[in-house]
Amino acid sequence: MYAHSSVQPMILCNVISRRRTPSRSGSRAEMMTAQEARLCGLLLREHFGEVVEKIGTHLLRSGAQNLRTIVNESGTPIDLVKKSLCVLMKHGACRFSIGRKGPGSPVEYQASCERILGILRYPRYIYTAKTLYSDTGELIIEELLQRGHMTMSSIVKMVADRLTHNMEEGRSIEYNEVVSTFSKLVETHFLQRCPPVSEVVPPVSTAPTVPGAPAAPVSTGPPTPESFSDCYLVPSVSLAGRGKRRRSGEDAVLDQGTTKKAKTDLQTHGDEGIYWQVNFERFHLHFRDQTIISAVASKLDQTSSEIVRTMLRMSEVTTTPSASCTQALSANEVFRSLPANYSISRPVLDQYLTLLVDDPMEFVGKTGDSGGGMYVVNLHKALTNLARATLESVVQEKFGSRSARIFRLLLRKRHLEQKQVEDFAMIPAKEAKDMLYTLMSENLVLLQELPKTPDHAPSRTFYLYTVNQLATARMLLQHCYKTVANLIDRRLFQTKESKRLLEKSQRIEAIMASLQASGAEPEQLTEVEEMISAPEKQQLESLRHHINKLDSAENQVDETIFLLKSYVASTARITR
């Protein structure tokens, strides 16, 4: 990187002072757009508060910086900066690395835009865990997402307590049940250990207090969790007991486990220092598989989608996440691994596989004939087709089905002249021109000039319309980010507008709860209830409805974001 070790110290000082002034030192900053930055700021503010938002956005904009620079440039006191960095690192949104000027220089921190944007997808992760591993899994993932890194024992205890609280009186859940669900999650790689830093230091507080002190980590790049062999090894812990029910009479200060009672703190379970985090990559692979399976189901039929699901399940462990198609599976293997309730005969399976291969969408490809036929799932092609369908659906909804016809036509035939577009799409000339110009003004369609003569005279040039799928996908991705930011803005605005009303209703609820607990009579309760008038109740109701709608819209746009991002990433991998 920098060969400054051979440079004289005086010159080194000069270089350092020159280098320090521009805050945007360029090479290490992650490529990020304005829309992404805005969205990251909003997400940080909602989940962690304004101080963390300020530090986080500052780090995102200026790339890797050391502690002193952050303090100076953001104008926040150093202890707040330290705390924010701790919070960001605990959630994996910020990582530290050795300074650029070699060992001995202060540690530099870098925020990860992608990880912060992943906050948007938390509901989807939790929902997936619920469908796969029922309530226990859902709670484990939820707790982990809220806290970033945790030891297994603390997770188990917290989840057990929560489950017990939701059960009926007198029943509680054994720790072992939670442990077994936890182990299953680790086995299927949904949870992974946090990569340890070089010494056995809990990753919570690694920010060096004094800049210039020798930095602890010696790794040159961020270590991936999977580079450690114990990544998916469940430690053997001694956890015996049952979940404790939180009594309503106890102090209401006791939160969902952030403050532990003194007596549970003293118990150690043999897994100190081993922290666990959610493996987002694995969830993403799962989402991708789900999308492909549902696409096959809607295009063909249920049985074909079951076959594709089986194939994807079999290649979960053998295929690398960045492969463009799965490992080859023979038809014999697929036949043996089909779920028991789908009893189809072998020739019928062969027919289904042939149909899948012949389908123009090319979800499945045939690579050989041994073992009854070797088949692969074409992941990259599937993602391309899904992204293409997304683009077409956006054009259709925004501009109408005839514009969508022109768009699909251009996607198929690549380059076409004006007259050819009119003829193929069977749309009268005037309307076709109008639609094409509208699409061009939105940058969905491009114009390619092909001169016949060297002087590029317009009368002797071919003008061809074309669509560039990758660029359009990137553009729509940015639109999605802006849309989500808009939705969040609107939600915060609506909450702020009705702040007074919300506070009033919260007070009333608290009074009601305390009255009920102390056994008041029904008249007192109704009296308190009537403190909120009917129109206010209606307003509250509609506010609740609006907030829910905005929330669910964010999740829906996040699905589009996931699809487009996977497509862009997959194409980048293929063309590298």
Added chain:
Amino acid sequence: MADAKVKKECDPADAAMIENRIKELCIQFPQGITDHVIQNDMPHLEPTQRAMVINKLLSVGQLDLLRNSSGLLYRMKDAQSASKMKGSDNQEKLVYQIIEDAGNKGIWTRDMRFKSNLPLTEVNKILKNLESKKLIKAVKSVAASKKKVYMLYNVQPDRSVTGGAWYSDQDFESEFVEVLNQQCFKFLQSKAEVARDSKQSPMIQRNSSFATSHEVWKYICELGISKVDLSMEDIETILNTLIYDGKVEMTIIAAKEGTVGSVDGQMKLFRGVNPIIQPTGLVKTPCGLCPVFDECHEGGEISPSRCIYMTEWLNF
């Protein structure tokens, strides 16, 4: 001297004889005779005399002068057309001939001027004259609506001028195309549904959901919704638009020559399909469809907090 006298005396009677001889020769060779043929037939005829006779016949309008690769051709003009042109003069005849040559594609006034070397005013006068005599007609071209193309009165305009089955009076029949579109799609969709409900093996299901372009063509013809006769190519263009709508997919299979509907040993098969994804999440929000999306900023005139589209959508 005596020779010259003899020649002069011979002329009137000879001229008539020569004319008749040439006319007979023309009838004998309906595709036209050249100078060479006349010379062979009447070797004693001198070139000047021949030219005089031929000119006379031309001016009277009984002979047609044509040119081919080897020289000039003289052809008998049929009596009918000869009578038609009785009242016209040479220029009109020239214009008429040019229009006739243009066949069913017709000719534009500017091209007419080039070919006949007549000034614009003359050409226009002649065209008006001929139109009033109902010998030619003007047809508006579908490509450029201001351009008028002239052709003989009884000639059917070519497809490229009128636009074929989809144009009626230079107007693209959008509703007609739409109706055909929907009918074809319904036919293919019902066929696919029947195949799906038959619950046979998947291969048979898929194959029975296919329809050849010939079947679709027959179905549309039997429906009788079209006043114009549609050919199989027309139906194929309609089916192609369905492909571009994403509702139909096509495969080509090899077919024996002679099976119904095969073109060059291939047959096109069409099948109704379902879309692979539902409308994507982005378009379920007002921002995805907003026409002023690019002007929306927090704190601006158009902003998420004050967006009227969002308000409407939330109150829905």
